Amino acid sequence: MARPRCCRHVDELPAVRHFKPQGIPLHRVPEVLLAVEELEAIRLADLEGLYQEEAAARMNVSRATFGRIIESARRKVAEAIVTGKALRIEGGDFEMPNMRTFVCTDCQHSWQSPCGTGRPSECPSCHKQNFHRADGEGGGQCGHGHGHAHGHGHGQHQHGSCCGRR
Ligand SMILES: [Zn+2]
Known part of the structure; x- marks a missing residue:
């Protein structure tokens, strides 16, 4: 399986994926596309107030990469607010x-x-029950949607090392 870049970790998907200026029909509003990992960077750095080192570790990227993600994210959000564009949160390169x-x-x-939704009852493709976990480890430590493990020694988990975990 080709993986152009190493997995950027995102804890949760945004509840709302689309913002638009009030009072203007959507089809007349230009859109700014914000990747999911860009929103995650804003969440970690600006909402949770993490230092870039911590935020980078949480997303499993180098500090330099995090810096690029957050810079691009802030520019897009600023552009949307300042110039009255809609903001769509979609896609990106993360896991x-x-x-x-x-x-x-x-x-x-x-x-x-x-995690937290229970084991699937059948294969969504052939509807049989002969399936198994492919990612193996980590099954026991699924929380219920909030993976906020602070102070967890993730600092040594540098960019580039995580793809070898399979
Ligand atoms: Zn199947």
Whole structure:
């Protein structure tokens, strides 16, 4: 499986993915596209008030990479607010460590399901029950949607090392 960049960890997906200026029909509002990991960077640095080192460790990226993400994110948000554009939060290049990956033994279909939702009852592709966890470890430590493990010694988890965990 090709992975252009190493997994940027995002704890949770935003509840609202689309903001637009009031009173203007959507089709007449230009959009700014904010990647999910850019929103996560804003959440960590500006909402939680983490230092960039901490925020970078939480997202499993180097500080330099985090700096680029947050800079781009802030520029987009500023652009949307200042020039009256809509903001859509979509896509990006990240992975959610709280997602579990399953693989079907029968049809080789693989899919992801968030932690805390219980084990899927069947393969979404062939509807059989012969599937198993593909990501193996980490199954026991799924929280219920909030993976805010502070002071967890993630500092040594440098960019580039995490793709070797499989
Ligand atoms: Zn299947």
